């Protein structure tokens with residue numbers, strides 16, 4: 054059987070292909086317009102980004118945890134999932150909140166008050182991690198060397214979980230990516 058001469062898919066450019074390409078282009082334009090509009094409708098969290106180092110971020114965040122960690126009556130630090138539980142300071146205190154992502158945990162466990170506004174920093178001390186707040190499905194990339202700051206005001210109470218949605222590191226059987234879960238509590 055003689056081989057067929059190779060042809061290009063756009064030659065001839067038939068009706069179905071034209072329709073498909075047109076729809077894809079229109080959808081692309083809609084998505085592009087939605088990006089800035091999302092900010093107007095509060096669908097996007099505005100974030101600031103700064104350069105940092107793993108060492109510098111760790112120091113600042115550890116100092117924050119030490120200052121705001123919750124102690125029980127015996128003076129022992131309260132823990133959740135092995136992490137310190139911290140009363141997050143809202144912006145009126147002049148202090149910011151710091152969250153550490155590292156292999157393979159988010160710390161500390163943060164306690165917010167509904168209706169108050171917070172500046173939350175996040176950075177990684179090792180690999181690229183993903184911050185995914187569930188079930189709200191609020192997602193951010195967390196990279197070492199970058200300090201991401203989001204300003205947010207929780208509007209519902211409850212216990213929420215942060216899961217890492219970025220497959221982090223390739224440490225073989227020791228990889229704890231699938232159990233990398235953090236905790237956020239919002240109180241009345």
Ligand SMILES: [Cu+2]
Pocket residue numbers: 155157181182183217218219220221230233
């Ligand atoms: Cu991770």
